[in-house]
Amino acid sequence: MTSDDEGRPGRLPGAAGPGRAPFAHRAPAPDATAHRAPAPAPDAGSASAPDAVTCRGLRYAFGETRAVDGVDLSVRPGEVFGLLGPNGAGKTTAIRCITTLLSVPAGMVRVFGHDAAKERMAVRRLLGYVPQQLSADAGLTGRENVALFARVFDVPRRERAARVAQALAAVGLTDAAGRLANTYSGGMVRRLELAQALVSAPRLLMLDEPTIGLDPIARTSVWEHINAVRAATGMTVLVTTHYMDEADQYCDRVALMHHGRIRALGTPDELRAALSARRRAARTAAPPTAPGTPTPTPAPAASPASAVSPSAAPSRSSDAAPTLEDVFRDVAGSGLDEQSGDFRDVRSTRRTAHRVG
């Protein structure tokens, strides 16, 4: 228990301590410090090559509900970009606009330079998409599920079997490939869906809540496979999640979304540093307990783990790095209160995750 909690201060920027160590292999480079760097040079390439995804004033409404309300973002080639936000923030709707599932006016969404409104087929050929629900066909085997997507992406017959086998191997399902998908566990179905998405060699992998409802071990496993594949192929990953800790660990950059709008965008370190700076500024300008300064909610005292966690230690709040969740509370402002149930869920899930490993 204690070793996990000592790991939490490892979230401090610059102190890539023991808390990071289990995930250091996410990048091909052996050194743990380089694990945040996107696969290609972030600035050199962006001038000439088009962004993986560009959204300009993206809007989508279901009747009166403005699910996505003016989103501007660009995902750079090769990075893992996280779209974060509580349930109902509009993440899925944004993803569905980018995948061409929901039609948007021309000029709002581009994928590697192709307009999602005018060049649907070209966009779809570049995409691997895993929707929020578990979507493998239960009446088919794992191999047949993947082979279907090889067929609909025009993989020629002579290379189909080999390609399907590689996709299944990439997610560690070689042994289970002949079994019906209805015998798979939730984590296995997620990995199978990953294989379905990978078989067409997409340049952009779009994952909508890939770890929702999975147990901690399965969550880690799904992320490990995503990272291993990304390291091997250099593909861009756009992922949505409401697990802030996952985004912190695995995403190069994140956008915090709330009520259909992006409230903050940057690397997790940048966002936390910015919040620290804001807090410092607020402290120098006003007494430490200034109203309006978001104070982290103390976790229930029943859990001994929370006693030493940085977010629950007010005495250290001056120099302790805030978590992404703190950043989110800060930028989301007042409207977050009615959503607080989500965050409690995230907290408890995170605690479980730390307990199990």
Next chain:
Amino acid sequence: MSEAPAAPHTASAEPATGAGRLDLLLVPPRARAGWQVLPARVVAMCVVELQKLRHDRTELYTRAVQPALWLLIFGETFTRIKAIPTGGTPYIDFLAPGIIAQSAMFIAIFYGIMIIWERDAGILTKLLVTPTPRAALIAGKSFAAGVKALIQAVVVIVFAALLGVAMTWNPLRLLAVAVAVVLGSAFFSCLSMSIAGIVLTRDRLMGIGQAITMPLFFASNALYPVSVMPGWLQTVSKINPLSYQVDALRGLLLGTHAHLALDFTVLTAAAALGIAAAASLLGRLAR
């Protein structure tokens, strides 16, 4: 808890070994030329249908019960009564093509429910993000319905033959029978998928499906010749594609007088229209 940090490492060994053989996953497959997309998607959907049938044949057996009962009870009885003027052919012979068409239609009508189920399960969503035009996806689904109906038709034909129905074994005629079954099923599955695109929920579609299948069946020449129907029913029967399918099957299997050219023209047009209608309504399901 001391072993906790080690767990991710052991898990990572798996993808690490797999990562060495990812070379094919780096190269996107070449897109097929425009005209090849439609047949390729139809084949893909039909393969899936056959794979599913191979894993679970219960539906094949349960769906064989109803046509068997129709032939055995209704067919045998009315053959004896001789109440229906069939122009010399024994009634059970007259009935067999009608029952083939009926069982194919029942299978096809189920496809609307299936597509809603696939929408809810995310399967359809994912297919809609592949380079598959909506019309090609619907065509694929409708021909998959045709393949399933065809297997059902084989079961009914064998059963009818066992009951002593004298049918043709001419391979060319049987091929034409297969085409008629597939076209008819394509139309009825598209009808059902179109309604699915309008009503959007499984419960509503289930009710509508039940409400329309029997009238479609009775308002056709499947059970009795058009000539014995009242005038208004004859009109309904004339716009019912099932009548044309039954007419073609009867002509091909029994060698009775049929309007084969008209039948196949109507069936082809109906299937094409159905695919267009269902494809244009598919967007509502995707939303």
